[in-house]
Amino acid sequence: MLIELKDVNKTYNNGQPLxxxxxINLSIDSGEFVSIMGASGSGxxxxxxxxxxxxxYDTGEYYIDGRLIKGLSxxxxxxxxxxMIGFIFQSFNxxxxxxAVENVELPLFYQGVSRSKRHALAMQYLDKLGLADWAGHxxxxxxxxxxQRVAIARALITQxxxxxxxxxxxxxxxxxxxxxxxxxxxxxxxxxxTIIVVTHESGVANCTNKIVHIKDGIIGQIEDxxxxxxxxxxxxxxxx
Amino acid sequence: MRxxxxxxxxxxxxxxxxxxxxxxxxFGVFWGIFMLLFLMGGGQGLKQIISANFTGFxxxxxxxxxxxxxKPWGGYKQGRRWNMTYxxxxxxxxxxxxxxxxxxxxxxxxxxxxxxxxTVSANVKGVYADYSNIEEPIIKYGRYLNESDILHExxxxxxxxxxxxxxxxxxxxxxxSLIKVGPVYYRVVGVDYNSGNMTINGxxxxxVVIPLPIAQKVYQRGNNIDLLCMTGHNGVKMSSLxxxxxxxxxxxxxxxxQDKDALxxxxxxxxxxxxxxxxxxxxxxxxxxxxxxxxxxIIGVSNIMMVTVKERTTEIGIRRAIGAxxxxxxxxxxxxxxxxxxxxxxxxxxxxxxxLSLMEKIVGSxxxxxxxxxxxxxxxxxxxVAAALLTLLGVVAGLAPASRAMAIKPVDAMRDx
Numbered sequence: 258m259l260i261e262l263k264d265v266n267k268t269y270n271n272g273q274p275l276x277x278x279x280x281i282n283l284s285i286d287s288g289e290f291v292s293i294m295g296a297s298g299s300g301x302x303x304x305x306x307x308x309x310x311x312x313x314y315d316t317g318e319y320y321i322d323g324r325l326i327k328g329l330s331x332x333x334x335x336x337x338x339x340x341m342i343g344f345i346f347q348s349f350n351x352x353x354x355x356x357a358v359e360n361v362e363l364p365l366f367y368q369g370v371s372r373s374k375r376h377a378l379a380m381q382y383l384d385k386l387g388l389a390d391w392a393g394h395x396x397x398x399x400x401x402x403x404x405q406r407v408a409i410a411r412a413l414i415t416q417x418x419x420x421x422x423x424x425x426x427x428x429x430x431x432x433x434x435x436x437x438x439x440x441x442x443x444x445x446x447x448x449x450x451t452i453i454v455v456t457h458e459s460g461v462a463n464c465t466n467k468i469v470h471i472k473d474g475i476i477g478q479i480e481d482x483x484x485x486x487x488x489x490x491x492x493x494x495x496x497x
Numbered sequence: 498m499r500x501x502x503x504x505x506x507x508x509x510x511x512x513x514x515x516x517x518x519x520x521x522x523x524f525g526v527f528w529g530i531f532m533l534l535f536l537m538g539g540g541q542g543l544k545q546i547i548s549a550n551f552t553g554f555x556x557x558x559x560x561x562x563x564x565x566x567x568k569p570w571g572g573y574k575q576g577r578r579w580n581m582t583y584x585x586x587x588x589x590x591x592x593x594x595x596x597x598x599x600x601x602x603x604x605x606x607x608x609x610x611x612x613x614x615x616t617v618s619a620n621v622k623g624v625y626a627d628y629s630n631i632e633e634p635i636i637k638y639g640r641y642l643n644e645s646d647i648l649h650e651x652x653x654x655x656x657x658x659x660x661x662x663x664x665x666x667x668x669x670x671x672x673x674s675l676i677k678v679g680p681v682y683y684r685v686v687g688v689d690y691n692s693g694n695m696t697i698n699g700x701x702x703x704x705v706v707i708p709l710p711i712a713q714k715v716y717q718r719g720n721n722i723d724l725l726c727m728t729g730h731n732g733v734k735m736s737s738l739x740x741x742x743x744x745x746x747x748x749x750x751x752x753x754x755q756d757k758d759a760l761x762x763x764x765x766x767x768x769x770x771x772x773x774x775x776x777x778x779x780x781x782x783x784x785x786x787x788x789x790x791x792x793x794x795i796i797g798v799s800n801i802m803m804v805t806v807k808e809r810t811t812e813i814g815i816r817r818a819i820g821a822x823x824x825x826x827x828x829x830x831x832x833x834x835x836x837x838x839x840x841x842x843x844x845x846x847x848x849x850x851x852x853l854s855l856m857e858k859i860v861g862s863x864x865x866x867x868x869x870x871x872x873x874x875x876x877x878x879x880x881x882v883a884a885a886l887l888t889l890l891g892v893v894a895g896l897a898p899a900s901r902a903m904a905i906k907p908v909d910a911m912r913d914x
């Protein structure tokens with residue numbers, strides 16, 4: 258198993274203690290395309306943060322590729338994030354004063370990859386996502402879909418074990434949303450990238466092969482969705 | 498820490514992005530370092546100009562002048578006039594072996610010196626040859642008075658620079674010429690170019706120096722002398738001898754040894770100490786003002802970096818999410834702070850150096866009568882130390898903002914939507 262969560266608990270202690278995750282058990286295999294679905298307040302963002310090593314959990318165990326992720330130093334955590342996890346955010350989170358290619362290069366910069374090498378690699382990934390012509394443009398010169406593709410290139414460039422997408426279509430219109438989801442599906446099929454999408458949209462979840470429902474900090478139903486029939490709007494659609 | 502060309506480009510980018518803000522912040526540092534260096538250079542030049550006034554003047558000299566008594570003593574009333582005499586010279590020499598030179602001075606002010614049709618007003622100073630130990634002459638032509646001049650009572654003189662230029666407007670060596678000073682003709686044997694402003698009984702510039710026995714006779718001074726000048730041997734503190742001098746003189750001339758006003762004693766050592774203190778105070782002030790200004794600039798940098806960090810919370814969060822360690826963030830912020838400080842400071846150093854060399858030129862051409870050209874420029878190592886100091890201050894300025902930046906969690910990037 259690539260990802261294994263065993264009885265993970267998380268409580269926020271901001272004034273009122275808030276028990277957000279109440280014993281999460283979840284296994285995700287390499288090459289899976291999974292969505293985690295839940296309403297706001299269900300704990301899905303917290304789960305994502307823990308999966309992405311952005312946040313700590315209180316009790317339980319979390320393994321990535323057999324490696325226990327617990328009590329890491331900031332430095333180790335940064336290193337694991339850099340090498341094992343690629344992030345795609347709802348608001349793209351590109352750095353505004355850097356061009357597309359510079360944004361894609363950034364994770365390699367923090368790995369200490371040489372300048373020419375990371376530039377070549379970043380161009381290669383941009384090309385793969387059909388953005389080679391946009392390499393020198395700044396994020397504010399691009400459309401939402403393009404920005405998200407740059408963000409995907411940035412997430413992929415370190416060849417992470419897991420691609421974590423937090424509401425990747427949240428800021429996109431329906432047509433671009435569909436394109437992005439199809440792109441993720443394609444990456445999963447052709448490059449065997451393990452992708453976890455966190456969303457509250459059933460249409461988005463329907464594009465994935467497995468849907469994990471989370472409610473009030475507990476994993477509910479885990480749906481096998483290889484038929485892509487979960488959407489209320491029918492097969493093969495991401496309609497919002 | 499990882500650094501390559503991109504790191505530097507990024508620093509340059511982020512400073513240029515907020516151009517006016519960087520400029521204004523940098524100006525504080527620029528002005529601070531400029532002020533410090535400029536004041537240091539200026540103070541040094543000023544000190545040299547003022548010190549030039551003391552050139553040729555022995556630093557451990559005492560001068561004695563007789564004045565009216567203010568206390569009754571030995572049957573005499575107060576307010577009595579008395580005079581120092583010739584014999585006091587030998588007396589002090591014998592009784593105080595610490596003294597190297599004891600030499601009297603008789604002077605007559607406002608004499609007219611004449612050479613042909615040229616005239617100039619002059620002070621006549623009658624001295625012994627060893628007076629040169631007190632006011633060291635800078636001989637341009639000829640020589641100073643010697644023992645033989647004194648012994649044979651030759652009518653010879655050494656003239657100051659102004660007398661020379663007034664009486665001999667065509668220049669050239671005046672030695673051998675006869676000039677008339679007051680009622681008597683003297684042969685010129687030397688020209689003294691000493692133009693220090695520390696003088697005894699009139700500036701050397703405007704003096705005609707003649708053998709003391711001649712002065713006594715020409716001006717009918719009998720045995721009386723105006724001044725007694727003394728220097729001590731090496732390592733002797735003249736101020737510590739003052740009490741004994743007073744008691745020796747008081748016993749001989751019948752006045753109260755406690756009567757400070759009857760005998761006026763000046764120690765140049767004390768004057769020099771006052772001037773030294775003045776400059777110590779001045780340089781303290783320079784440092785205070787300079788460092789204070791730099792500090793204000795540095796606090797400005799720190800403040801702006803604080804704002805920058807706050808503005809860039811999301812960006813820093815993103816960087817952390819994609820693998821920047823806290824150290825990467827720390828070094829980025831500190832490097833930005835150092836760069837801003839160092840670039841602005843370098844301009845300050847360069848500007849100070851340029852302005853000081855300009856000042857050196859202008860003042861140098863203005864002060865023609867001062868024997869030294871003042872040196873305003875700061876030293877090379879001062880500039881290097883200043884640059885090192887700037888780097889250090891850059892680090893200090895970056896510390897608080899960097900620690901705030903390090904506290905930013907990657908989750909903050911996503912929360913800030």
